[in-house]
Amino acid sequence: xxxxxxxxxxxxxxxxxxxxxxxxxxxxxxxxxxxxxxxxxxxxxxxxxxxxxxxxxxxxxxxxxxxxxxxxxxxxxxxxxxxxxxx
Numbered sequence: 234x235x236x237x238x239x240x241x242x243x244x245x246x247x248x249x250x251x252x253x254x255x256x257x258x259x260x261x262x263x264x265x266x267x268x269x270x271x272x273x274x275x276x277x278x279x280x281x282x283x284x285x286x287x288x289x290x291x292x293x294x295x296x297x298x299x300x301x302x303x304x305x306x307x308x309x310x311x312x313x314x315x316x317x318x319x320x
Contacts, residue, residue, distance in 0.1 A: 239296070243314035244306055245278065254278040256314065257306050261299050264288060269295035273302065 241260040246253060257275045264270050268288045276282020289295040 244311035
C-alpha cells in the first residue's frame with residue numbers, strides 16, 4: 234500500500250566507461266500494523282537486485298528517512314530513471 238501523496242522514486246546511475254549500470258528504487262508504504270515503511274531496492278539494471286525495508290512508527294520519520302536516502306543517492310550521481318526502460 235503506497236501512500237498516495239508519496240509516489241515511488243526511480244533513480245539510475247549509468248557510466249558506460251566504468252561498466253556501471255545501476256538502479257535504485259525508493260517507496261514509502263503503509264504496513265498492516267499501522268506503521269510506515271521505506272522500501273528500497275537496488276542493483277544492476279536488468280538484474281533482480283536486492284531489497285531492504287525500514288519501518289517507522291510515524292509517517293514524518295519515514296519521510297525524513299526517504300528524503301535522506303534520496304539526497305545521498307543524488308550526491309553520488311544518481312538521476313531520475315528514464316520511463317519505459319527495462320529496470
